[in-house]
Amino acid sequence: MPGNAMNNAAPAPETSGLKIETRTIHPVPLDERHGKAWHLGPFWFTGNFVLTTMVTGFVGPALGLAAWQAVLAILLGVALGTLCMALHANQGPRLGLPQMIQSRAQFGLRGAVLPFMAVVCVYIGFNVFNVILATDALTTVLPGSDAFWYALLIAVAVVIAVVGHDLLHTVQRWLTYLLIGVFGLLTLAALLLLEADTVQRQLQFSWSGFLIQLSAAAGYQISYSVYVSDYSRYLPPSTSARKVVLWTYLGAAGSAVWLMSLGALVASAVVAPEAISSLQHLGNRFLPGFGTFAILMAVPALVGIMAVNCYGALLTGISAITAFRPLAPGLAGRALGLGGIGALVYLTAIALPDSYLDSFNLFLQLMLYVLVPWSAINLTDYYLLRKGNYVIPAMFDPAGEYGQWAWPGILAYLGGLLAMLPFVSLAGVQGPVAVALSGADLAFVPGFIVSALLYWLLMRHLPGIPPPPVAERKAPQP
Template structure:
């Protein structure tokens, strides 16, 4: 009975506004289950934004089957890099970008932080525009009112923080899952009428483009993962955690990309929200509305996810310039800053700006790929998960102000990718042009950044780091 009372009190404390932000999570505050990571990351991809990824192949003349296969292969590949970040959270008890100070330095981490800030704010701009335009087209709702309402809900979720995000995602997972099962089963059994395309044949350009879109889609989740696993208890093995994240994030995306490919191929759909509504209502009246509302709820919750991780990025950047205390007030201020940023950009855009928004998603990938390559290479192959955590919070620590090895590898990975870039109407690299416009910049970026970092890391001093780790462990033992 006493244990139950302690657990109940702990649960009540966790469902208040979160106290921590970029600071270390001690063992006494660790909680949660590995198995819950699956539904959490599943819901992150279980909305109409993912459906739209399936429109790419058919838009380039690729048939349904080839599009679904290319999207699945791309997702299964890209999620590998995302999922392996999961083990860093419970091992270190830190947000993702604080841990990156080990590779880039106490102040040098600002370089990849610019990329992650662009990602978190950029996704919320894209989500706001797509949701507000879609709901306006479907129901005539005011774009400004919808944008403000979405922002308010996302802000509240992010302010309450980590445990509320996990709770809301689990609830929406169980609400959304049966609705999409019904829709998918209806399509598979011919209860949603569709017309086969007159002309569709396999082409490598469309296949490669769909694969690249799938691969990049989940790679952009890499800076998030540790933020939502850092409260988990420590464990000797992390295979289950990595697998749970991998399956959750990949299965949802593979499923909905295939669904999107069918909607684009057989219904000629061009808007994910409108197409989902039409297909659902073809099964029975009202299903389309339910699917739209649950998809909107899932994407709004994901906006809260972006606001939360964006806050961690902002607070990390400020702390890298001037040491601050990670209080609740700082958390809330960081969230409001991110919200003001994405709202200002969103409300200045129109439906005609959607192409520019998708270019912004490509830029996110360009900025994040060399970072994830350096971070994972360091964690799994160089330092093997052993870090002086206390030194990550000091400019005088063993990792220094500017991590020249990480910064050099990041720059090399980015620069070698430039000839592969393809930003519609802005820039098309010579190699992208030779490939028919297909952007595979993530591949050389990952490879070169990793290899350069491995070579440069040979000059690290293991003895000084071992002494720093020992001293750090003594400090952490006092928590």
């Protein structure tokens, strides 16, 4: 797989102890690189092992698919979406940069703000949903108002994010063992106690239902692409690219297939399935009190991914601000920024009516539309055009070779958005292709293909594309 001249550098020694992170968007120096590729496996397993993932598996049975048909669609969708995500992870060790700031090479310093803002909205949106879901789980057992639990859970997530990268990895890694144990028993309970395909009024395979479930699973996985390098950028540059991609893929795909398939089974056997109450009832039938315990044990995973989202939102927000003015936040600045993100999540969660959660997936679907073209352009640039060779200081220099506005990337992005319009199925609005597919939304497919092809066509005649290998040049440190 491609990489730059950093691959020839000697690996940095392992660091010991947990330290408060001081880095933000600038490249991680070689003497601070540490960790192993396998650490990405449990990190993304836990990151994806949240109740929101399980809800994605409800889609197929709700549309009349048998459980096994929904599971097949989930397998195909997860396989496709996770591949896209895992390929982004390889960029972290090679460049030492967070995921989104790499987009400056394709969009320009200021042009990249367009996908930056979309990504921040995704982070905020996911955290609003996660904190509401975690609070619903806690209030089934514990007293306290929603506002109290929102504030407490968000505060814990923000503190973890302030400490930063290493604590995030540690939390996710240890939660993996807890989740495997608890949900392993819940899955056993589901297989023993639930009878699949007993609640659908009519079991009838339809390609539209199959494609809707497939696209939901694939889209959910692709949405993680915007921050995978944030958590691989501290790895030594000599880390095997294949191992980085493989461990990211195994972790993220393993938990997604597990939870989405469990969701499909539950939705096919339980009337009006709901993530918290359905699992609680199932677990308590299996072993008195176990369902309630299992729901409470799902809360730490939700807090963990909230911390991951806060951390990613901070990095992306700083990347956007520094496109217009210099900014080098220290620990106090990081804490202040994360506190602001937490406050925004809290205020949004408080302001939402209960009925809003019914349409929250529509918001995430809209965000997916704006993220897929970015992913296509970023991967095409990294793997096919520049082949991992970037002048990193130019990503921080307004007068550098990537410029303020890189029109090939911007035009390809807009072209991808336009290509998706005939395929869109959102909030009752359907394009002609979606109508022909009985409402199936496959917009991410043409969005990805058209953005990648258009970017490649616009870039291939530019001088210096692909560039010759360049010696690694560090960006000025703040």
